[in-house]
């Protein structure tokens with residue numbers, strides 16, 4: 001066993017750290033307040049090769065491993081989780097799903113621009129459309145229908161809380177083709193945002209990750225050619241589950257980054273602020289908080305890296321990714337609340353950033369499977 005990162009991993013982490021500080025930090029408070037999508041940052045992230053990090057270079061990717069992805073996600077999430085959620089969805093849900101299960105034509109047409117983050121000089125990213133008004137955790141209860149019409153599907157329904165909803169050019173949409181087959185009647189279809197019948201609806205006004213654009217998407221008699229189905233007929237739900245197993249490593253790393261960002265701010269502040277005649281770091285109550293933060297963060301990091309290592313070594317990472325996600329997201333929430341507490345009144349105002357990390361942390365316990373869903377996945381695996 002070797003806990004040391006390679007030279008290449010260290011370089012990737014440093015590149016992500018520099019990017020976060022130089023490109024994401026300026027304007028992060030304003031983007032959060034104004035709910036402004038970080039388009040410039042995503043374009044630059046794509047130029048760095050971070051929008052298709054794990055994709056084979058022959059499809060426009062950077063050919064890096066999942067460990068590199070975890071390292072980059074942590075660094076960027078320390079500063080701006082609205083940037084990192086866009087990066088995570090594009091990398092692990094859209095690009096990975098298309099590379100693992102798409103046809104050669106689908107890879108040429110949709111994966112290559114998504115991995116490059118651009119097409120003809122314009123931003124090109126993807127979104128993953130599983131959740132519905134009445135199918136969140138209960139993802140098999142899809143109401144969106146993809147009626148088989150021979151050479152095409154007719155897509156009708158509504159998808160909710162879609163990350164990259166308006167900024168994406170391409171959607172991976174889960175829909176029910178044969179309700180009598182339950183989860184085995186679901187298909188995943190590749191849908192272009194500008195096709196007739198696709199409507200980008202309400203933008204959500206959110207507690208956190210406010211720079212990320214989250215929308216409802218409506219489909220009204222959208223004709224989707226059969227060649228845009230991913231995998232065999234009825235593979236759509238398994239596709240979603242397999243893809244989400246990798247996605248959960250991305251969100252776990254995002255949560256890890258939010259936690260370590262909040263922790264670093266708390267450490268820094270504890271060395272600056274004086275109370276009762278000494279810097280607050282000399283008060284044991286603060287030391288103990290920082291010690292608990294550091295311990296939980298290290299445990300979260302190891303879980304994220306282990307899940308990534310298993311994925312890179314073609315092992316089954318379903319359970320380890322759920323463990324990483326549930327632990328990292330709960331660590332993020334707890335650490336961010338404690339970091340605000342360390343800052344006292346300053347923690348409650350926007351200039352100190354830590355209140356934003358606290359708001360951003362919450363969603364990591366909800367999206368790509370709530371903490372309760374992760375416990376279902378882990379519990380079933382233990383008890384089977």
Ligand code: CAA
Pocket residue numbers: 085089128130131136137138139140161162163183237238239241242244245318367368369370373376377
């Ligand atoms: N790989 C392959 N097949 C799988 C699978 C996997 N990882 N997991 C389940 N399946 C199969 C099962 O074997 C089963 O098939 P059989 O009937 O042949 O046995 C079928 O799929 C149905 O599985 P379950 O019976 O386990 O389904 P369930 O109804 O009990 O639900 C669940 C299981 C884990 C709760 C699942 O519904 C789930 O993960 N829900 C959460 C959904 C989620 O994560 N949504 C996130 C939305 S995307 C997002 O948030 C992105 C973003 O914007 C940031």
